[in-house]
Structure formats: C-alpha cells, structure tokens
Amino acid sequence: xxxxxxxxxxxxxxxxxxxxxxxxxxxxxxxxxxxxxxxxxxxxxxxxxxxxxxxxxxxxxxxxxxxxxxxxxxxxxxxxxxxxxxxxxxxxxxxxxxxxxxxxxxxxxxxxxxxxxxxxxxxxxxxxxxxxxxxxxxxxxxxxxxxxxxxxxxxxxxxxxxxxxxxxxxxxxxxxxxxxxxxxxxxxxxxxxxxxxxxxxxxxxxxxxxxxxxxxxxx
Amino acid sequence: xxxxxxxxxxxxxxxxxxxxxxxxxxxxxxxxxxxxxxxxxxxxxxxxxxxxxxxxxxxxxxxxxxxxxxxxxxxxxxxxxxxxxxxxxxxxxxxxxxxxxxxxxxx
Numbered sequence: 278x279x280x281x282x283x284x285x286x287x288x289x290x291x292x293x294x295x296x297x298x299x300x301x302x303x304x305x306x307x308x309x310x311x312x313x314x315x316x317x318x319x320x321x322x323x324x325x326x327x328x329x330x331x332x333x334x335x336x337x338x339x340x341x342x343x344x345x346x347x348x349x350x351x352x353x354x355x356x357x358x359x360x361x362x363x364x365x366x367x368x369x370x371x372x373x374x375x376x377x378x379x380x381x382x383x384x385x386x387x388x389x390x391x392x393x394x395x396x397x398x399x400x401x402x403x404x405x406x407x408x409x410x411x412x413x414x415x416x417x418x419x420x421x422x423x424x425x426x427x428x429x430x431x432x433x434x435x436x437x438x439x440x441x442x443x444x445x446x447x448x449x450x451x452x453x454x455x456x457x458x459x460x461x462x463x464x465x466x467x468x469x470x471x472x473x474x475x476x477x478x479x480x481x482x483x484x485x486x487x488x489x490x491x492x493x494x495x496x
Numbered sequence: 497x498x499x500x501x502x503x504x505x506x507x508x509x510x511x512x513x514x515x516x517x518x519x520x521x522x523x524x525x526x527x528x529x530x531x532x533x534x535x536x537x538x539x540x541x542x543x544x545x546x547x548x549x550x551x552x553x554x555x556x557x558x559x560x561x562x563x564x565x566x567x568x569x570x571x572x573x574x575x576x577x578x579x580x581x582x583x584x585x586x587x588x589x590x591x592x593x594x595x596x597x598x599x600x601x602x603x
Contacts, residue, residue, distance in 0.1 A: 293500035293516045300510010300526055306503045316510055 294329050302334075310345070328362045341371075343380075350384075504539045520555070538572060551581075560594075 289307055292298060296312035303319045310330035318324065318332065323340040326332050330345035337352040343363035351357050353371035361379035368385040376382060499517055502508060506522035515531045520540040528534060528542070533550035536542050540555035547562045554570040561567055563581035571589035578595040586592060 289501065290503035290506050290522070291499065291501045293514065293518075295516045296500045296512060296514035296518065298508060298510060298512050300508060302506065302508045302510070304503065304506035304522065306505045308503075308506070312500070312514065 292330070326363075502540075536573070 289309070290304065291309045292312045292314060294311045297315070298313070299315040301317045301319075302308075302314060305321045307323045307325065308318075308320055309325045309327060310332055311327045312329070313331045313333070315333045318334045318336045318338070320338045322338070323342065324332075324336060324338045326341070326343045326345040326347055328344045331348075332346070333348045335349050335352075336347070339353060340355045341347075341351050341353050341357045342360065343351075343358065343365055344360045345363065347363075347365040348367060350368045351365075351371070353369075355371065356373035356375065357369050357371045358375040359365055359377060359380035359382055361377050363377075363380045363382075365381070366383045368387070369382075370387045370389075372389055374386050374388055499519065500514065501519045502522045502524060504521040508522070508524045509526055511527045511529075512518065512524065513529045517532045517535070518528070518530055519535045519537060520542060521537045522539070523541040523543075525543045528544050528546045528548070530548040532548065533552065534546060534548045536551070536553045536555040536557055538554045542555070542557045543559060544557075545559045545562075546557070549563060549565045550568075551561055551563050551566070552568045552570065553573040553575055555573060557573070557575045558577060560577045561575075561579045561581070563579075565581065566583040566585070567579050567581040568585040569575055569587060569590040569592055571587045574591045576593045578597070579592075580597040582598060584596055584598055
C-alpha cells in the first residue's frame with residue numbers, strides 16, 4: 278500500500294517533519310526539507326526548506342528557497358531566496374539573492390562582483406521582478422522593510438527624491454518624477470559591450486550607478 | 497502523517513532517524529532508526545544498520561536489520577546481513593545471506 282504511494286511520487290525527495298538526517302546528503306534532484314538536516318548538503322537542483330524545516334549544514338545547490346531555518350553557508354550557482362518565513366544565519370554566495378520582507382538574515386552576501394558587460398545583461402531579466410516585490414509593499418507597513426532587508430536598502434537610498442510615505446497628499450507626482458531621473462538613456466544600451474571610458478553620470482557611488490542601469494533596462 | 501522519500505538520485509552518508517515512514521529510492525549509508533516503517537524500493541540501496549518497526553525490502557540492503565514487528569524481503573531484493581524480528585517473510589526470488597533471529601520477545 279504505502280509502497281505504491283511511494284512509487285507514484287518518484288523523483289522528488291522529501292524529508293518529513295519528524296526525520297533527522299545527520300551526515301552528508303547529495304543528489305541530482307529537488308529536495309524538500311520539512312524535518313532536520315545536519316552536516317553537508319549538495320544538490321545539482323533546488324533545495325526547498327519549508328517552514329517546519331531546519332537545515333544546519335553547509336549547502337551547495339543550484340537554487341535554494343528558504344522558508345524555514347538555515348544555519349550555515351549557502352553557495353548557489355543560480356539563486357537563493359529567503360521568503361517571508363525564512364530565517365537564516367550564515368553566508369550566502371550566489372549571483373541572485375532575494376530577501377523578502379519579513380525574512381530574517383544574519384551573515385554576508387556575495388553576489389560576485391558584476392563584470393561590467395556580461396553579467397549585467399544576464400541579470401536584468403530576473404532582477405526587476407526581484408526588486409519589485411520588496412519595493413512596493415502591498416501593505417501599508419512602512420517601517421518593516423527597512424528592518425527586514427538590510428542588504429537592498431542602502432542601494433535604494435541614493436536616489437531619495439521621492440519619499441512617498443512622507444507626504445500622503447501627492448502620491449503619483451513623485452513617482453512620475455523619479456522615473457525620468459536617470460538622464461543618460463541612449464548612451465549605453467544593453468547590446469553595447471562595456472565602454473572603457475567610464476562616463477561619469479554624477480558623483481554617485483558604485484552601488485548607485487548599478488541601480489540606475491538596472492532601472493533603465495527593466496523598463 | 498508526512499511521508500519521507502529519499503529520491504533515486506540522492507545519496508546520504510550519515511544517520512537518519514525519525515518517527516515516520518521512510519521510503520528509500522536512492523542510496524543511504526550509515527544508520528537508520530525509525531519508529532515506523534522503512535521501505536527500500538527497487539532502486540534503493542542501503543548500506544546501513546537498520547532499526548525500525550517494519551521493514552520492506554525490494555532493493556538492496558547490506559547491514560543488520562532489527563525490527564520490532566516485521567521484516568519482509570520481496571522477490572527481487574538482495575539482502576546481506578543479520579535480521580532480527582518477531583516476524584520475517586522472505587518471498588520467492590529474494591536473495592538473502594545472513595542470520596535470522598525470530599526469537600524476539602515482542603508481542
């Protein structure tokens with residue numbers, strides 16, 4: 278009976294809520310953790326840590342989606358996402374890191390410095406989506422995001438002309454203003470290889486510059 | 497109750513313990529202790545000592561099995577190790593090498 282049940286779900290590994298695995302775990306398929314895994318975990322696919330899941334391990338995967346608890350370092354070849362319920366202590370090393378409002382995280386993040394031309398062209402595809410979620414909180418709560426997401430915030434800080442929360446009266450006006458702000462639009466389209474003479478747009482920090490580029494491409 | 501499945505491409509080297517059924521389609525080395533049933537499916541390979549309530553083996557097991565209720569060796573399984581359980585079933589076609597001890601005072 279139960280045997281048949283198992284067979285129907287072939288190919289998807291689930292670590293149930295009451296299960297504890299300690300040691301090394303490796304594989305070439307998606308893994309869903311609802312229980313505990315301790316030690317070392319390496320997958321060539323996606324790791325999903327559900328809210329009841331606890332992973333105390335060094336993790337190396339393609340993608341990781343954390344809704345539970347992870348203590349340890351995660352190295353992902355694609356992306357790491359901390360969802361609203363996710364809690365993590367450790368370092369993240371991945372080209373895309375997504376931290377959603379409500380997630381808690383302590384540690385370092387290394388997205389690998391963007392090489393001027395190429396990596397940038399890879400990123401915008403998914404980034405705008407990533408950014409959109411935290412930027413437009415559907416709920417009225419304003420102070421929450423600043424606390425929950427330490428990483429993206431400083432990037433957002435430099436272009437502060439539109440502080441919508443401050444003035445409730447003219448809400449659409451600042452938004453409209455904000456968009457035309459990046460003034461050099463046709464200068465470097467995505468197709469051009471990185472131009473060696475760095476065009477100094479303003480005295481914006483490296484982080485701020487990146488952000489401007491992203492916005493432009495996202496639209 | 498939630499069902500735990502170790503998929504066919506997964507390799508675990510270490511210890512697994514828990515209070516629920518476990519289905520193994522992949523490879524597990526080390527030790528398994530459960531309070532429920534263990535199913536080693538056709539593609540499953542276990543090189544571990546096993547302590548559970550029930551065990552059903554259709555794949556390969558190398559190691560000692562101690563079950564508080566029942567051990568069942570299905571027709572295509574290959575088991576090397578000692579088995580201790582009050583009830584032991586060995587189907588036609590199963591291959592087994594080791595000692596059997598049904599003299600366990602359980603039930």
